Amino acid sequence: MEDVHERELVERCRSGDERAFQELVDRHKDLVFALIARTVQDRSRAEDLAQDVFLRIHRGLPYFRGEARLSTWIYRIVANVCLQDHDRAPRTSTLDEERDAHAVSVADRQFTDLEVRDRLEKAIARLPANYRLLIAAHYLQGVRYEELSEALQLPLGTVKTQLYRAKQQLRRLLETDLR
Amino acid sequence: MFCDEALDSIEAIAADELTPDGRVAAHLASCPNCAAALVGARSLEQMLRRRGVPAAPSQFTSRTMARVRRARWRNDQFLDVGFNVAIGLVLLVVLIGVWLLLNRSGLAVVSNDAVNLFGTGLVTFARRVAPSLPLYAGAAAVLATALGIWWWAERDSAL
Numbered sequence: 001m002e003d004v005h006e007r008e009l010v011e012r013c014r015s016g017d018e019r020a021f022q023e024l025v026d027r028h029k030d031l032v033f034a035l036i037a038r039t040v041q042d043r044s045r046a047e048d049l050a051q052d053v054f055l056r057i058h059r060g061l062p063y064f065r066g067e068a069r070l071s072t073w074i075y076r077i078v079a080n081v082c083l084q085d086h087d088r089a090p091r092t093s094t095l096d097e098e099r100d101a102h103a104v105s106v107a108d109r110q111f112t113d114l115e116v117r118d119r120l121e122k123a124i125a126r127l128p129a130n131y132r133l134l135i136a137a138h139y140l141q142g143v144r145y146e147e148l149s150e151a152l153q154l155p156l157g158t159v160k161t162q163l164y165r166a167k168q169q170l171r172r173l174l175e176t177d178l179r
Numbered sequence: 180m181f182c183d184e185a186l187d188s189i190e191a192i193a194a195d196e197l198t199p200d201g202r203v204a205a206h207l208a209s210c211p212n213c214a215a216a217l218v219g220a221r222s223l224e225q226m227l228r229r230r231g232v233p234a235a236p237s238q239f240t241s242r243t244m245a246r247v248r249r250a251r252w253r254n255d256q257f258l259d260v261g262f263n264v265a266i267g268l269v270l271l272v273v274l275i276g277v278w279l280l281l282n283r284s285g286l287a288v289v290s291n292d293a294v295n296l297f298g299t300g301l302v303t304f305a306r307r308v309a310p311s312l313p314l315y316a317g318a319a320a321v322l323a324t325a326l327g328i329w330w331w332a333e334r335d336s337a338l
Contacts, residue, residue: 021247025240033235047236054243055250120226139227164190171190171216171223 006070013061025054028074031140035075038136039082041125053081068150075143075151079133086129123173131166138163182206185213193220252334 009027012020032053037046056077064073124132137143137151149156185206191197199207207213236242281287308315 018244018248022240022244025243029235029239029243030232033239034232037233038230043233043236046233047239047242050235050239051243051246055246058247058250116226117230120230135227139230140232160191160196167190167193167220167223167227171219174223175219 003069007066010061010064010066010070013058021058024057028071029054031071031143032074032078034140035078035133035136036082038124038140039129039132040085041121045085049081049085053077056081069147072147072150075137075147076153079152082133083129119174123170126173127166127169131162131169134159134163135166135170182210182213185210186216189213189216189220193217193224 009020009024013024029050033046033050036049036053037043040046040049053074057074060077064070068076124135127135134148137148138145145156145159148154149159152159154162185203188197188199188203192199192203207217281290
C-alpha cells in the first residue's frame with residue numbers, strides 16, 4: 001500500500017506536479033536533515049546540504065527507474081552529498097578539538113549527561129566521513145542494514161564490518177579522551 | 180582464545196547482534212581487558228541509541244521549494260536562450276543560402292532592382308508615416324511598459 005502511494009507520488013512529481021514534490025519533501029525532510037546534521041554537525045550547513053539533496057532528487061526523478069525503493073535512492077544521494085562535502089571542506093576542527101580535550105583537567109571528568117553527549121559528538125566528528133555517515137544512518141529509526149547496503153552499493157557484510165570498525169574507532173577515541 | 184579474536188566480536192555482541200559462544204563467553208569472563216572493552220562497547224551502544232535526532236527547521240519545506248523553483252526558472256531561461264540562439268543560427272544559414280543562390284543564378288541583378296524598388300517604396304511610406312510618428316512612439320512605449328510589467332510579474336512568481 002505504502003509502495004503504491006510512493007509510486008504514485010513519484011509519477012505525480014515526474015509529471016511536474018509541484019504539490020506532489022512538496023509532499024515528497026515533507027515526507028523525507030526529517031530523515032534527510034537528521035542524517036546530514038549528524039554527519040556535518042553544523043545546522044546551517046546541514047540545511048544547505050539537505051536542500052541540495054532535494055534539488056538533486058528533483059533533477060533526478062525523471063531518471064529514477066523505481067528498481068530500488070525511493071528512500072534507498074534518497075539515502076544514496078545523501079551519502080554522495082555528504083562525502084562530496086567532506087572532500088570539499090577543509091578539515092580544521094580536529095586540532096581545536098584535541099586542544100580542548102587536553103585542556104580538560106582530570107578533576108572535571110565527572111560527567112553529566114550533557115558532557116557525555118558533547119564528548120560523543122566531538123569523537124564522532126573525528127571519524128572519517130564514511131564512518132560518520134554509517135553511524136548516523138544506522139542509529140536513525142527505520143534505516144536497516146539492507147537499505148544501507150543498497151544505498152551505499154556495498155555488500156551487507158561490508159556494511160556491518162565498517163560499522164563495527166567505526167564503533168571500535170569511536171570507542172577508542174572516547175577511551176583516549178577519558179584517560 | 181586470544182584477546183584479538185574476542186575483541187573482533189565485541190561490537191556485534193554489544194549491539195545484541197551476536198550471542199557469544201562458549202569459547203568467547205569463557206574468555207570474556209576470564210579476561211578483565213576484554214570484559215572492560217565489552218562494558219565500554221555496551222555503554223557506547225546505549226549512547227548512540229539515545230543520541231538525539233535533529234529535526235528539520237520549520238521553514239525547511241518552503242525554503243527548499245523556493246530553491247527548486249529558482250533552479251527550474253534558471254533552467255527554463257537557459258533553455259529559452261539556447262532555443263533563441265538556435266533559431267537565429269538557422270535564420271542566418273537560410274539567409275546565407277538564399278544570398279549564395281541568388282549570386283550563382285544571376286538573380287542578384289534582378290534582386291538589386293527589386294531592392295531599389297523596395298527602397299523607393301519604403302521612402303514613400305516613411306514620408307507618409309512621419310507626421311503620425313509621435314503617436315506610434317507613444318503606443319510603442321505603452322506596449323513596452325505593459326510587456327515589462329508582465330515580465331516582472333512572471334519573474335516574481337517564478338522566484
